[in-house]
Amino acid sequence: MPTGQTLIYFIYVLAAASVILAAESFYLSFAGRRARAGAINRRLRRLGEESPAEQSLQGLLRERGLTASGDFIFGAVRLNRLYTQSGITGNPLAFAAVFLLAGLVLALVLPLLLGFSVVVAVITFMLVGFALPLLVLRRARDKRIQKFAAQLPDALDMIVRSLRAGHPTTVAIGLVAREMPDPLGTEFGIVSDEITFGLSLEQAVRKLSERVGFEGLHLLSVSLSIQSKTGGNLTEILSNLSSVLRERRKLRMKIKALSAEGRISAWIISLFPVFMFGILMVIAPSYYGDVWDSPLLMPVFLIFGVWALMGDFIMYRMVNFDF
Numbered sequence: 001m002p003t004g005q006t007l008i009y010f011i012y013v014l015a016a017a018s019v020i021l022a023a024e025s026f027y028l029s030f031a032g033r034r035a036r037a038g039a040i041n042r043r044l045r046r047l048g049e050e051s052p053a054e055q056s057l058q059g060l061l062r063e064r065g066l067t068a069s070g071d072f073i074f075g076a077v078r079l080n081r082l083y084t085q086s087g088i089t090g091n092p093l094a095f096a097a098v099f100l101l102a103g104l105v106l107a108l109v110l111p112l113l114l115g116f117s118v119v120v121a122v123i124t125f126m127l128v129g130f131a132l133p134l135l136v137l138r139r140a141r142d143k144r145i146q147k148f149a150a151q152l153p154d155a156l157d158m159i160v161r162s163l164r165a166g167h168p169t170t171v172a173i174g175l176v177a178r179e180m181p182d183p184l185g186t187e188f189g190i191v192s193d194e195i196t197f198g199l200s201l202e203q204a205v206r207k208l209s210e211r212v213g214f215e216g217l218h219l220l221s222v223s224l225s226i227q228s229k230t231g232g233n234l235t236e237i238l239s240n241l242s243s244v245l246r247e248r249r250k251l252r253m254k255i256k257a258l259s260a261e262g263r264i265s266a267w268i269i270s271l272f273p274v275f276m277f278g279i280l281m282v283i284a285p286s287y288y289g290d291v292w293d294s295p296l297l298m299p300v301f302l303i304f305g306v307w308a309l310m311g312d313f314i315m316y317r318m319v320n321f322d323f
Helices: 003-037 042-048 053-062 077-086 092-113 118-164 169-179 184-196 201-212 215-230 234-258 260-283 289-293 297-319
Strands: none
Touching: 042 053, 042 184, 053 184, 077 092, 077 118, 077 201, 092 118, 118 169, 118 184, 118 201, 118 215, 118 234, 169 184, 184 201, 201 215, 215 234, 234 260, 260 297, 289 297
16 A cells, blocks of 8 residues: 555544544533533532532632631621621622612712702612612522522431431431532532531531521521430431421411411502602692792601601511511
């Protein structure tokens, strides 16, 4: 066979091998991205990035406003706890800076471009820069706790089944961390990692309760503490706790359904005056005449505004139950 023809065949073989290797590399990369994207919780996605488990744990804690050991970073513990329990990830200082900057921009725009007074600008800055982020954090925390409350009984049942199958408690918690979606999956994954790196089960669950803020986790922490000191059947304790949490949730949902009419009535009564005022200002701007120039306008508005807020608070307390 001539040497030139052999060289051509050799080039063909190299080209075919290159195409096969390139296709395999592309497939493995695509499959790895799909596996990370298909991970059911944030912790598994971080572990899928092939970072060490300890580094992944520290990253999960830091993005929640905690130190590498799981303690609060700031001296303002209540604010730090609220940020952590909200589940919002990222730097808490950056989160606060966004609202402060937005409030400052609005406070500068209102008097300079729209002609509002300095008092209105200051009030706007206080509301946007300080009150709004607190409302956002509280709403995010409440929604996250509701999701956690819906997931926790199923997670406890999974732990009970794993314990009855003969697995140790740490393996059962690791199973929950792999099989449950967020927010519970990542939180129990943090518990599993903390136990792996030296914390006791009782300490890890206590920190979990602080990170989430759900009263059911406080019951779990107390149950584990009592069981570790006095002994007892852990599977029975967790099974009973799961039943209690499930029944509490059913009762809470039933109360919410029964009080739905009261909540809707409260919203309608509260928003109807504002809605009608807006309609009158649009279709008949001169309806109120010269009343805007009266010195009694602001005191009357203030008195009736406070009175309306008191009524809203009373209606809110009538349709919300703590138990």
